Amino acid sequence: MTREPQATVIAGVTVDTRHWIGGERVASAETFADISPIDGSVLGEIARGTAMETAAAVAAAKAAFPGWAATSRAERARILHAIADGVEKRLEDLAIVETCDNGALLRSHRRGVMPRVAHNFRFFADWLLTLEHEDFETRGHANHVSWDPAGPCVLITPWNAPLMLATWKVAPALAAGDTVVLKPAEWSPLTASLLADIAAEAGLPAGVLNVVQGYGSEIGDALTSHPEVRRISFTGSVPTAKRISASAAANLTPLSLELGGKSPLLVFADADLDLAVNLAVEQYDNAGQVCLAGTRLLVEETVAEEFTRRFVEKARALKQGDPRDEATDIGPNIHPRQLEKIDGFVQRALAGGARTVIGGHRNDDLGGQYYAPTLLTDVTQNSEIVQEEVFGPVLTLQTFTTEEEAVRLANGTRFGLAAIVATGDPERAERVSGQLVAGTVWINCFFVRDLQAPFGGSRQSGVGREGGTWSFDFYCDVKNTVTAPNGWKNHG
Incomplete structure (x- = not known):
């Protein structure tokens, strides 16, 4: 399609x-259609970005970097609070x-997700102002650790929580004094554009935040192979x-x-x-x-x-439907291709001997990309449905007899992204969590996340950790300055 887009109106x-x-x-010669999963x-x-737009965005980020890096911590924090x-x-x-x-769900966006977006900016703004490492001495020499801005960053974000996960990266990168080229997922690009407006209104200097839209297959390599890019963060x-x-x-x-992730939820007999x-x-x-x-x-x-x-009993009481309805518990999946992928996993599992407890089919009568909440049992540990990430409302159930087997x-x-343990025995909780391969373990809870905690995955669930000081360790060049004793004899 060769029209030049300007704007669209959503609700x-x-x-x-x-x-x-x-x-x-900046317009592009071509466009791509953004489709709502609701209907x-x-x-x-x-x-629809090309190598030309990505090059322009990196050039803008590079040009803006010296000024933003030289901006005081207090001023950077002020602007991040203004964005919030x-x-x-x-x-x-x-x-x-x-x-x-x-x-x-609209109710989740109103009550949780968008307030968290604002919190992302406030947290990293405040953390920046307290970021320090205690000076230490080595044989009389003073050691001072500092965090220097690294340069232009490319941030590539997913479609499942577009703005929250984008700002989880954008906020610490900006706080660190870096400049940003944000590439949102092509299936959910709209709120990244609104963020650009909000950041500009808050006084963020031109070129510090850039947003380039398009297909990853067409512009991803141009971004990630660019020699002027100093950091890449991808989810x-x-x-x-x-x-x-x-x-x-x-x-x-x-x-x-x-x-x-393909995270386990372990339920022991002593659990509530x-x-x-x-x-x-x-x-x-x-x-x-x-x-x-x-x-x-x-x-x-x-x-x-x-x-x-x-x-x-509880799962069947969930209401699936239009996510704009306050009564809805489960909305649609993002895209027809994702729905096909989910159903493919389920149908192959059933053909391989799995049994449906609930669900196992699309809810086509709802008019969009809806898949019924599904639970499969009679699955083997080495089966595809147990080993591979479905990324849809599909759970499997296996049983165990001993803690070691669990x-x-x-x-x-x-994978090794997360794990959940339900048990009434604190000693077991400590013992089991210590053996689990996961970046985060929740005991008798789920999705409790503090931005000061490290976040990331083990094995093929990821590389590195972000959150709190870990984010600044990534987005900065961490420097140690060592000063000799009695080095100022001839000073003034």
Whole structure:
């Protein structure tokens, strides 16, 4: 398509569909259609970036870097707080646009997701002002650790929580004094454009934040192989991460990769079963499109029947439908291709001997990309459905008889992003969590995340950790300055 996009209107909210480069809106010769998962309607025609736009964005970030890096911590923090103010001012606009764009629940965007977006900016602004390492001495020499801005960063973000996960990267990068080229997912690009408007209104200098839209297959390599890029942060799939790593290798560009998960939820017989069931049903959040989700239910054999009975009763009470409806519990999946992928996993599992407890089919009568909440049992540890990330509302259930077996099953994939343990025994909780391969372990809870905690995955779930000082360690060049004793004899 060769029209030049300007803007689209979503539920009364005007969204510019052009790129944001160097403080200006930039069109492309071609566009791509942004489709709502709610009903399949076209939300707008989005500027389809090429190597030309990516080069312009990196050049703008490079040009803006010296000035932003030299900006005082206090001023950078002030501007980040002003961006947070802008997010809060436009919270309703951001919520409705993102719901239409990616299908997540409007009530969740209003009450949790968009407030968290603002918090991301406030947290890293405040953390910046307290960032320090205590000076120390080595044989009379003084050591001083500092965090120097690294340079232009490329941030590539996913579609399942578009703005929240984008700002999880943008906020610390800007706080660190870096400049940014943000590449949002092509399936959910709209709120990144609104963020550019908000940042400009908050006084962020031109070129410090740039937004380039388009297909990763067309512009990803141009971004990740650019010799002027100093950091790359990516959230997404393992295959894409491998391509990015290969692209970045020529320049030895440091990477932070948050990748897939196939997390276990272990339920021991001594657990509060009602709590365990609630935790398990919660894994259907965002239509199962959560990288951290505990999609593998591992239940001690003696309570498996009762657990399953209670789970089915609670899961069947969930309402699936239009995410703009306050009563809806589960919305659509993001895209027809994703729906096909989810159903393919389920149908292959059933053909291989798995049994459907609930779900196992699309909800085509709802008119969009809806997949029924699904639980499969009679699955083997080495089966595809247990080993590979589905990224949809699909859980599996396996049983175990000993603690050792539970840990073996939990660790029995190539992933290691998260794990959930339900038990009434604190000693068991400590013992089991110590053996689990995971970046985050939740005990009798789920999705409790503090920005000062390290976040990332083990094995093929990722490389590196972000959050708190770990984010600044990545987005900065960490320097140690060593001063000799009595070095100032001849000074003035």
